[in-house]
Amino acid sequence: MNTTYGWEDLVSAALVGTERRPLPSGESTPEAELLDHAALLTVRARAGRLPREGSPLEAAPEERQPEVPRAASARLARVLGGERSRLLAEWLQAAAERGYRLSPHLLPELLDQAVRDRSIRPHLGVLAGARGRWLAGLNPAWGFLLEEVTAPGAAHETWELGTSGDRRAHLGAVRAADPARARLLLDETWEKETPQDRAAFLEVLADGLSADDEPFLERVLDDRRREVRHEAADLLTRLPGSRLARRMAERAAACVRTENGEVQIVPPLTCDAAMERDGVRAKPPRGTGERSWWLQQIVARAPLEVWSGLLGLPPRELVRMKIPDWGREVMAGWVRATVLQGDPEWARVLFAWDPLADLLAVLPRGEREDLAAGFVRGHGLDGQLIMVLGGAAAPWGPDLALAVLEKILQVSSTQPWNLSELSRLAGERIDPALSGMAERLSPEPPVQEVAALLRFRDDMLKELQ
Incomplete structure (x- = not known):
């Protein structure tokens, strides 16, 4: 040839x-x-390439973390092999919280999986140990590991030299002990940080947020990156007395008219530079009008108490009030404002009017589970019920667990084909210590399947003790 x-x-x-x-x-x-x-x-x-000269690799550093117990490692191998594979993130989180490191033979498979699944990366920062970071230095595809938290608690001497994850953990530990010192620490290095780190560090300031943080956050509104400005605006929205909150209250008041006893909403005609600086995005999502989008954002960032002052009604009556033309936008803004400002009173009245998962997270844990359990008992199995349960943080306590298991039992006799998502949520969110309660409730297969998953999780967590 x-x-x-x-x-x-x-x-x-x-x-x-x-x-x-x-x-x-x-x-x-x-x-x-x-x-x-x-x-x-x-x-x-x-x-047809000539061999290149190479040099021997340095050995991986010695490990300082304890290795995962043998039984727990064997269960992880089963999960990676396809048995209860949806529990992988829970296993990794539990092991990382206890400061363990993975068995070396499982590292490559998990690092490869983390290339595809970003959600498990933060756990691997701890679990990979010194060997994992050594491997990440040899394989660019695993380089993400070098940015994750490398220790389960607050790291020492890491603010200048640590990974991005370690620095976030360190800043969080300082913030919990001394909020002002954490803010000063961040202010000193602010101009040197990457945009991604600046936005992530601002999230840390949400804990212990106070009026003392306002001058720093107000300056951050001039940051050149939009995601950083928006994070600062979200934090200032949580401070009802902030200058941003007052500016948004004025913008909200300018949108409200009362004529013949009827409320009229007039959205802004333009989105100027001052609005954008305060976190209002000028370009709407596809399918949403500009004025509708700007109105929602103004309502979302205005202090919630401004509405009772403007309209003379308490929250429970405001949410029932008819608002011609722009009622949907105002309601969406109120929901977002309630979540941003963490207002339990508004969360209760809005959830009663329109049960949304985001509103549950605003309420204290016990009340959240009571509301969710009541909703499950009084609502049919549909997408809304699944979404509400998705907003109820795990682990679910006895009352919510019982309500969901009884719903599974009820639906199993009428719509057995419609149970998969509800059963999955129950098995993954109920406190695994309640596996005995589930097992005793009914011999019906759907309930017993949930009980079996709870037992698996219970054994899994005990192996990591």
């Missing part, structure tokens, strides 16, 4: 056709001859 043809010649022949640009024919057809040449050139390109 003539091997003097280059890759460009073959590409040209393939594009115009072997009839118009034939290759010297051999024993095969022109098309086969073209493919033979391409295969030969490919093999030559891959194999």
Whole structure:
């Protein structure tokens, strides 16, 4: 076979056709001859390289963390092999919280999985240990590991030299002990931080947020990156007395008219630079009008108490009030404001009017579970019920667990084909210590399947003690 043809010649022949640009024919057809040449050139390109000089790799550093117990490691291998695979994140979180490191033979598979699944990366920062970070330095695809938290608690001497994850953990520990010191620490290095780190560090300031943080956050509103400005605006929205809150209250008041005893809403005509600085995004999502979008954001960032002052009604009556034309936008803004400002009173009245999962997170844990349990008992199995349960943080206590298990039992006799998502939530969110309660409730297969998953989780967590 003539091997003097280059890759460009073959590409040209393939594009115009072997009839118009034939290759010297051999024993095969022109098309086969073209493919033979391409295969030969490919093999030559891959194999025809001179070996490069190398140097021996340094050994991985010694480990300081305890290795995961043998039984727990064996269960992890089963999960990775497909048994109860949805529990992987829970296993990783529990092991990381206890400061364990993974068995070395499981590291490559988990690091490969974390390339595809970002949600498990923060746990691997701890679990990978020194060997994992050594491997990440050798494989660029695993480089994300070098940015994650490397210790389960607050790290020491890491603010200047630590990974991004370690620095966030350190800032959080300082914030919990001394909020002002944490803010000063961040202020000193602010201009040197990457945009991603600036936004992540601002999230840490949510704990212990106070009026003392306002001057720093007000300056951050001038940051060149939008995600950083929006994070600062979200924090200032949580401070009802902040200058941003007052500016938003003025904008909200300008949108409200009362004519003949009826409330009229007039959205802004433009989104100026001052509004954008305060966190209002000018460009709406696809399918949403500009004025509608701007109105929602103004309502979301205005202090909730401004509405009783403007309209003379308490929250429970405001949410029932008819608002012509723009009522949907105002209601959406109130929901977002309630979540941002963490107002339990508004969360209760809005949930009673329109049960949304985000509102549950605003309420104290006990009340949250009571509301969710009541909703489960009085509502049919549909997408809204699943969404509400998705907002009830795990682990679910006895009352909510019982309400969900009874719903499973009820639906199993009428719509057994419709149980998969509810059963999955029950098995993954109920406190695994309640597996005995589930097992005793009913011998029906759907309930017993949930009980089996709870027992699996209970055993899994006990192995990590």
